[in-house]
Amino acid sequence: MMPMSGELxxxxxxxxxxxxxxxxxxxxxxxxxxxxxxEKKRQxxxxxxxxxEKNRQRRIxxxxxxESKQExxxxxxxxxxxxxxxxxxxxxxxxxxxxxxxxxxxxxxxNTPVAVKTLRRGTMxxxxxxxxxxxxxxxxxxxxxxxxxVCTEExxxxxxxxxxxxxxxxxxxxxxxxxxxxxxxxxxxxVASGMAYxxxxxxxxxxxxxxxxxxxxxxxxxxADFGLSRVLQAPPMLCNQTNLYYISVGKAIFPxxxxxxxxxxxxxxxxxxxVWSFGILLxxxxxxxxxxxxxxxxxxxxxxxxxxYRMPCPVDPYxxxxxxxxxxxCWKENKNDRPxxxxxxxxxxxxxx
Ligand SMILES: Nc1ncnc2c1ncn2[C@@H]1O[C@H](COP(=O)(O)OP(=O)(O)O)[C@@H](O)[C@H]1O
Ligand SMILES: *[C@@H]1O[C@H](CO)[C@@H](O)[C@H](O)[C@H]1NC(C)=O
Ligand SMILES: *[C@@H]1O[C@H](CO)[C@@H](O)[C@H](O)[C@H]1NC(C)=O
Ligand SMILES: *[C@@H]1O[C@H](CO)[C@@H](O)[C@H](O)[C@H]1NC(C)=O
Ligand SMILES: *[C@@H]1O[C@H](CO)[C@@H](O)[C@H](O)[C@H]1NC(C)=O
Ligand SMILES: *[C@@H]1O[C@H](CO)[C@@H](O)[C@H](O)[C@H]1NC(C)=O
Ligand SMILES: [Mg+2]
Numbered sequence: 001m002m003p004m005s006g007e008l009x010x011x012x013x014x015x016x017x018x019x020x021x022x023x024x025x026x027x028x029x030x031x032x033x034x035x036x037x038x039e040k041k042r043q044x045x046x047x048x049x050x051x052x053e054k055n056r057q058r059r060i061x062x063x064x065x066x067e068s069k070q071e072x073x074x075x076x077x078x079x080x081x082x083x084x085x086x087x088x089x090x091x092x093x094x095x096x097x098x099x100x101x102x103x104x105x106x107x108x109x110x111n112t113p114v115a116v117k118t119l120r121r122g123t124m125x126x127x128x129x130x131x132x133x134x135x136x137x138x139x140x141x142x143x144x145x146x147x148x149x150v151c152t153e154e155x156x157x158x159x160x161x162x163x164x165x166x167x168x169x170x171x172x173x174x175x176x177x178x179x180x181x182x183x184x185x186x187x188x189x190x191v192a193s194g195m196a197y198x199x200x201x202x203x204x205x206x207x208x209x210x211x212x213x214x215x216x217x218x219x220x221x222x223x224a225d226f227g228l229s230r231v232l233q234a235p236p237m238l239c240n241q242t243n244l245y246y247i248s249v250g251k252a253i254f255p256x257x258x259x260x261x262x263x264x265x266x267x268x269x270x271x272x273x274x275v276w277s278f279g280i281l282l283x284x285x286x287x288x289x290x291x292x293x294x295x296x297x298x299x300x301x302x303x304x305x306x307x308x309y310r311m312p313c314p315v316d317p318y319x320x321x322x323x324x325x326x327x328x329x330c331w332k333e334n335k336n337d338r339p340x341x342x343x344x345x346x347x348x349x350x351x352x353x
Contacts, residue, residue, distance in 0.1 A: 145224040179288070191281065195274060275340070326348070
């Protein structure tokens with residue numbers, strides 16, 4: 001074996017070194033390439049993120065604009081619009097009906113047919129009423145009666161939209177056996193829809209019942225009298241009077257057969273009491289306006305319902321088991337076990353005969 005010449009070994013060493021440099025360079029270039037690629041990706045991602053952020057800002061801008069538009073509209077209708085009016089701005093016409101607290105007339109306001117609810121003197125303090133009416137006026141929903149104007153000097157007038165076919169209770173009573181389950185579901189679903197709006201607004205009705213749902217043309221049903229009972233007080237001359245629907249406990253008045261037991265026991269009204277009342281309203285719809293707890297007197301209702309008594313499923317007229325199950329859900333003893341109006345709206349869609 002010939003010993004390696006110095007030149008050859010130098011050559012080998014050099015070429016080895018060159019090879020190593022080449023490999024290093026190659027790796028370097030490759031890494032740089034990868035880094036550049038990654039950097040480009042990062043930039044692209046950042047670009048996309050910036051675009052998304054810009055879009056988000058634009059969307060928020062649009063939403064804020066819409067919101068302020070809506071708020072402006074509300075403020076305009078509530079303040080600019082002279083909705084606190086004199087009695088002389090209203091022309092009273094025929095009487096539409098009479099309730100516990102006063103008489104309701106058809107009327108003309110700005111040449112528009114309206115309903116005018118007149119309240120007996122002493123049924124509420126004008127100042128309290130004006131405060132409540134200001135909130136009531138902001139409630140706008142296709143299934144709620146729109147408050148249009150008020151006269152806050154006694155006698156208090158409440159001016160609302162006119163509903164051609166009167167109260168749901170009267171409407172049901174003259175149609176015994178002539179409505180189908182689909183009609184009944186439609187009524188219930190529209191009421192639930194209006195109530196879901198109040199629920200979302202954290203506003204409590206306190207007097208939900210078929211007498212306080214009004215019927216318009218083309219099968220439109222709207223909830224009326226929301227929030228009113230908050231400011232109502234038993235007028236002195238009515239304290240001793242027994243009424244079909246309302247009983248007085250001290251200064252407060254309750255629609256006994258529609259009121260959840262915890263609200264009577266504790267005077268703590270929540271939206272869940274409205275859900276209880278909705279169950280009673282379903283009973284009224286399914287029985288074409290029967291008085292709830294038909295064979296019991298007030299004393300029995302007051303004693304037995306807190307003890308767990310519940311109305312049985314109506315048999316004549318027939319009531320669908322699905323509908324009765326919804327009533328029972330609304331009458332759960334623990335108010336937190338009762339459904340929300342949002343859920344009720346959806347459950348009603350799936351009711352079968
Ligand atoms: N906006 C309205 N449009 C048409 N009729 C109405 C309107 N508001 C009330 N009524 C009629 O007046 C009646 C009395 O109403 P109300 O004073 O609320 O008493 P209640 O709720 O005890 O029946 C109702 O049953 C209904 O027939
Ligand atoms: C209401 O009546 C008062 C006094 O009677 C009067 O000053 C006022 O201008 C009237 N307002 C409207 C809106 O008619
Ligand atoms: C309401 O009344 C009108 C006539 O005034 C009638 O045509 C209509 O069928 C009634 N019912 C409903 C649900 O619209
Ligand atoms: C309620 O009735 C009692 C006796 O029946 C009577 O003494 C009292 O004055 C009445 N209260 C009112 C506010 O009318
Ligand atoms: C009454 O309210 C209190 C709290 O305010 C509550 O602890 C109590 O359980 C309530 N009673 C009834 C019967 O609901
Ligand atoms: C209610 O009904 C019960 C049982 O039938 C009876 O004992 C009671 O006297 C009634 N109360 C009233 C106020 O009528
Ligand atoms: Mg009413």
